[in-house]
Amino acid sequence: MVQKMVREFAQKEVAPVIKECDRQQQMADFVLPRMGELGILGICLPVKYGGQGMDYISLGLVCEELEVVDTSLRVVMSVHVGLNSLALFQWATEDQKQRFLIPQAQGKKIASFGLTEPGVGSDVAAMVSTARRKGDDYVLNGEKMWISLATKSHHCLWVGRTNPDAADPHEGLSAFLVELDRPGVTTGDIHGKLGVRAGSTGWISFQDVHVPTANRIGEEGEGFKIAMSCLDNGRFTVASGATGLIRACLEASVRYAKERHAFGKEIARTQLIQQKIAKMVQSYEMARLLYLRAGWMKNEGKRNSRETSLAKWFATDASFDAASEAVQVHGAYGYSDEYDVERYLRNSKGAVIYEGTSEIHQLMQAGYALGYREDVPLRCELPAYDPAFWTA
Numbered sequence: 001m002v003q004k005m006v007r008e009f010a011q012k013e014v015a016p017v018i019k020e021c022d023r024q025q026q027m028a029d030f031v032l033p034r035m036g037e038l039g040i041l042g043i044c045l046p047v048k049y050g051g052q053g054m055d056y057i058s059l060g061l062v063c064e065e066l067e068v069v070d071t072s073l074r075v076v077m078s079v080h081v082g083l084n085s086l087a088l089f090q091w092a093t094e095d096q097k098q099r100f101l102i103p104q105a106q107g108k109k110i111a112s113f114g115l116t117e118p119g120v121g122s123d124v125a126a127m128v129s130t131a132r133r134k135g136d137d138y139v140l141n142g143e144k145m146w147i148s149l150a151t152k153s154h155h156c157l158w159v160g161r162t163n164p165d166a167a168d169p170h171e172g173l174s175a176f177l178v179e180l181d182r183p184g185v186t187t188g189d190i191h192g193k194l195g196v197r198a199g200s201t202g203w204i205s206f207q208d209v210h211v212p213t214a215n216r217i218g219e220e221g222e223g224f225k226i227a228m229s230c231l232d233n234g235r236f237t238v239a240s241g242a243t244g245l246i247r248a249c250l251e252a253s254v255r256y257a258k259e260r261h262a263f264g265k266e267i268a269r270t271q272l273i274q275q276k277i278a279k280m281v282q283s284y285e286m287a288r289l290l291y292l293r294a295g296w297m298k299n300e301g302k303r304n305s306r307e308t309s310l311a312k313w314f315a316t317d318a319s320f321d322a323a324s325e326a327v328q329v330h331g332a333y334g335y336s337d338e339y340d341v342e343r344y345l346r347n348s349k350g351a352v353i354y355e356g357t358s359e360i361h362q363l364m365q366a367g368y369a370l371g372y373r374e375d376v377p378l379r380c381e382l383p384a385y386d387p388a389f390w391t392a
């Protein structure tokens with residue numbers, strides 16, 4: 001039911017305008033309100049927190065269907081749901097859930113995630129943004145760069161340094177939910193991106209932004225742990241979305257290979273084209289199983305950082321390869337925007353960079369295998385899916 005609803009929205013409402021939005025580097029105005037109206041923005045959150053009461057696998061299915069049409073739609077889910085709302089569900093107090101999570105799940109407030117800075121990406125603990133305690137407030141300063149929905153969001157889950165003297169820099173960070181209409185906040189869009197051009201990516205600058213202590217998510221010093229659990233959820237949406245992109249490449253390649261003739265036969269009848277199609281089938285099935293496993297682990301309340309990282313790394317690398325081969329199958333036509341596959345290729349490149357580059361995921365996987373890395377229990381784990389609680 002969820003798949004069908006999201007497929008209809010993406011195929012009927014977004015697909016007809018996506019090429020033009022991509023050309024204009026503009027997100028269509030109707031996308032966010034419509035996703036809110038359909039309940040997609042709170043799909044896997046309990047009804048009592050404004051959501052639809054579905055499980056985490058449903059979130060994956062939604063992301064897969066959205067990215068079959070365009071990556072920009074799935075990116076909305078990654079930041080609004082994966083990186084922000086699920087972190088509130090996991091770490092926020094009941095009061096914070098009432099104030100921030102409910103309007104987000106209902107789609108009345110749009111949410112973003114501010115971690116990356118102009119000089120700091122993968123090495124999160126080196127960030128330079130600061131949050132200094134002043135009475136009952138914190139004063140926030142710093143620049144966040146490459147922030148999805150920067151100019152479209154009302155709330156940003158923002159991480160900065162509260163303790164510059166912490167012996168371990170990981171322990172000097174804290175997380176805040178910041179309303180972006182506070183004085184001292186400025187935002188802007190980044191144009192000229194290679195892909196996700198129908199999406200919104202920008203920067204957020206804080207200059208002496210006062211936020212009350214009541215906006216701090218988790219304890220002081222828990223910012224790094226919170227950011228990593230945000231990524232456990234965001235990466236799941238990227239993995240499932242990239243699986244959808246592989247499917248889109250496969251469907252487009254099958255269609256074209258049967259239409260196009262060369263040397264007196266359909267190009268689909270040639271072995272080398274069949275090899276590309278077979279590889280896409282293999283990648284799709286493997287990516288799907290990996291994200292479904294991670295979704296099942298989330299449903300069961302099992303820690304899944306390792307499995308989610310593997311699913312994200314595999315699916316994003318495989319979607320980049322599938323998109324490149326889909327362009328190849330289309331020959332010169334694939335090299336123009338007459339067909340969708342050139343957009344798939346440009347979009348697929350982003351996902352091997354954001355939410356942990358492929359290199360970072362390789363380091364993680366090797367670290368787990370070698371015993372250099374293990375996940376320690378968190379003070380607040382992502383709640384296991386409980387149908388009675390979710391739908392009450």
Ligand SMILES: Cc1cc2nc3c(=O)[nH]c(=O)nc-3n(C[C@H](O)[C@H](O)[C@H](O)COP(=O)(O)OP(=O)(O)OC[C@H]3O[C@@H](n4cnc5c(N)ncnc54)[C@H](O)[C@@H]3O)c2cc1C
Pocket residue numbers: 079113114115116119120121122123145146147148149196201350353354355356357358359360363
């Ligand atoms: C479209 C888009 C949307 C984004 N949305 C958001 C968002 O909403 N919120 C947000 O906070 N951020 C966002 N980002 C930023 C993204 O998360 C970062 O780009 C990413 O974490 C990588 O950081 P970086 O670009 O600074 O690269 P760097 O960390 O500078 O890395 C540069 C290169 O060095 C490699 N490298 C770094 N360290 C190592 C190492 N130890 N070993 C081997 N290789 C290494 C990397 O893999 C990469 O190839 C977005 C980025 C894009 C492109």
